[in-house]
Amino acid sequence: MILIKEVNIVNEGKVKTEDVLISNDQIVKIGSGLSVDGNFQEIDGGGLHLFPGVIDDQVHFREPGLTHKGDIFTESRAAVAGGVTSFMEMPNVIPQTTTQELLESKYQIGKANSLANYSFYMGSTNDNLEEVLKTDPNTVCGIKIFMGSSTGNMLVDDPDTLKNIFRNAPILIATHCEDEATIRANTQEFVQKYGDEIPFKYHPVIRSEEACYLSSSKAIELAKKNNTRLHILHISTGKETGLFTNEIPLGEKRITSEACIHHLWFSDQDYDEKGAFIKWNPAVKTKNDRDQIWKALLDNRIDVIATDHAPHTLEEKQNPYMKAPSGGPLIQHTLTAMLDFYHEGKITLERIAEKMSHAVAECFEVKDRGYVREGYKADLVLVDLNKPWTVQRENIRAKCGWSPFEGHTFKSSIEKTFVSGHLAYSDGKLDERKMGQRLTFDRK
Structure with missing residues (x-):
C-alpha cells in the first residue's frame, strides 16, 4: 500500500x-x-x-517495423516520465495494423513492453472494411481513418469505403483530416519553384487551412448523416473550430475534437528557427490560428488535449523539406508544457486536469480511469x-x-x-x- x-x-x-x-x-x-x-x-x-494521470489519445510509438525511430518500451518510458499514464497508439506502422490478428499482436507487444497503460487503434484502408467491422468496442480505443496521407500511406479516399465505415462502425472513429488533392496541388507548385529545398515556413501554406477545412467538414457531414461517433484529431486552424459546438455536454456529443501541444505552443513564426523540428501534419499555422484553437479549447468546442507524439531520428529530420518526415517527440513534455501555460495565466490547473484526463476518459468511455476517485485505477x-x-x-x-x-x-x-x-x-x-x-x- x-x-x-x-x-x-x-x-x-x-x-x-x-x-x-x-x-x-x-x-x-x-x-x-x-x-x-x-x-x-x-x-x-x-x-x-x-493530478489524475494524463491520457494521451494520439501517439505514434513506431512498433512494429519502425523501431529505429522509437518503440513501445522507449516511448512509454518517455510517457511515464512526463506524467502520461495511458496512451492510444496509431496503426501506421509496418505492417500496418489493418487486421484483427495484427491488432492483437500489438496488444501482446504492449503487454510485454509498455510501462504505461495502453490501447491501440484499428487501422482502416480502402479495402479492409470487413476487418474494421470486427473491432471490439470494449477492448479497443477506436478506428483510425487517414482522410489525408501522413507518415505511412494509409489514405482512405474511396467514397464508398468512407460511407460504409461511417455508417457501420461499431466504435468511435478518429480521423486525420487534410484534403489530399489540395495538398498535392500546393506541393507541386512549390516543388516547381524550389525543388527539394522548400523553406519550411511554407509547410502551412502547402498543408493549408483550405485542405484542413475541406476534409474536416466532409468528415462531419458524413458523421451527421450516419449518426457516427466521430473524433477529429489535431485541429490546426481557427476556421475548423467553427465546426464544433459547446452547447451539448461532452457525454452527449457525437462529434468531438482534439488540440495538440504543438498547435497550442508554436506558430508559423517559429519555422525560421525550428525548421523540420516543428514540421507536423497537419501543419503548425499562424498565431491567429493558435489563438482561435486556444479560444475553442477553453470554451469547450475543442474537448481534449493530446500530443501526436511521432518521433523520427535526428538524421531523418535534418533532411531538406521534401525528404524531412513530419512529426516529432512530445509526450515527455506535454504536462509540463501545459503547466507553463498555467503559470502564464492562460489556463487553470483544474482545466488542465479536465482536458488531459477527465475529458479524454469521457470522450473514449475509458473504464475506471481519468479521475482521482475511490475505486478507480x-x-x-x-x-x-x-x-x-x-x-x-x-x-x-x-x-x-x-x-x-x-x-x-x-x-x-x-x-x-x-x-x-x-x-x-x-x-x-x-x-x-x-x-x-x-x-x-x-x-x-
Whole structure:
C-alpha cells in the first residue's frame, strides 16, 4: 500500500488538500488524516499537486517495423516520465495494423513492453472494411481513418469505403483530416519553384487551412448523416473550430475534437528557427490560428488535449523539406508544457486536469480511469509546480534523443508517476520492472 499525505488534489474542478491511499492498482480511500495498519509506503505530498494521470489519445510509438525511430518500451518510458499514464497508439506502422490478428499482436507487444497503460487503434484502408467491422468496442480505443496521407500511406479516399465505415462502425472513429488533392496541388507548385529545398515556413501554406477545412467538414457531414461517433484529431486552424459546438455536454456529443501541444505552443513564426523540428501534419499555422484553437479549447468546442507524439531520428529530420518526415517527440513534455501555460495565466490547473484526463476518459468511455476517485485505477501524477528544469539531450527519454523544446526551461517538474497503482517514476528514476495495463472501455 502507498499513502500520499496532505497533497493538493487537482480533480473535477477543485483543488483540495487530502490524503490518498493506494492498494494494489486502485485508489481505495481519499480523505483527511488517513492512517494504515501494517506495511505501507508513505509519501509526503506537502506543497505538491496530485493530478489524475494524463491520457494521451494520439501517439505514434513506431512498433512494429519502425523501431529505429522509437518503440513501445522507449516511448512509454518517455510517457511515464512526463506524467502520461495511458496512451492510444496509431496503426501506421509496418505492417500496418489493418487486421484483427495484427491488432492483437500489438496488444501482446504492449503487454510485454509498455510501462504505461495502453490501447491501440484499428487501422482502416480502402479495402479492409470487413476487418474494421470486427473491432471490439470494449477492448479497443477506436478506428483510425487517414482522410489525408501522413507518415505511412494509409489514405482512405474511396467514397464508398468512407460511407460504409461511417455508417457501420461499431466504435468511435478518429480521423486525420487534410484534403489530399489540395495538398498535392500546393506541393507541386512549390516543388516547381524550389525543388527539394522548400523553406519550411511554407509547410502551412502547402498543408493549408483550405485542405484542413475541406476534409474536416466532409468528415462531419458524413458523421451527421450516419449518426457516427466521430473524433477529429489535431485541429490546426481557427476556421475548423467553427465546426464544433459547446452547447451539448461532452457525454452527449457525437462529434468531438482534439488540440495538440504543438498547435497550442508554436506558430508559423517559429519555422525560421525550428525548421523540420516543428514540421507536423497537419501543419503548425499562424498565431491567429493558435489563438482561435486556444479560444475553442477553453470554451469547450475543442474537448481534449493530446500530443501526436511521432518521433523520427535526428538524421531523418535534418533532411531538406521534401525528404524531412513530419512529426516529432512530445509526450515527455506535454504536462509540463501545459503547466507553463498555467503559470502564464492562460489556463487553470483544474482545466488542465479536465482536458488531459477527465475529458479524454469521457470522450473514449475509458473504464475506471481519468479521475482521482475511490475505486478507480490509481493512475496519478505528483507535480512540483515551482521546480524548474531545462530540456537537454541527456534528460530526453524518447529513443530519438531530441525535442523541439530542447533548451527550454519548464517551470514545473514531474516528481512521481503512478501507473495502475505502481510507482513507475520517482525523482528522475524509472522502475522498469512492471508493465502497464490494457485499457478497457465501458461502451453500451
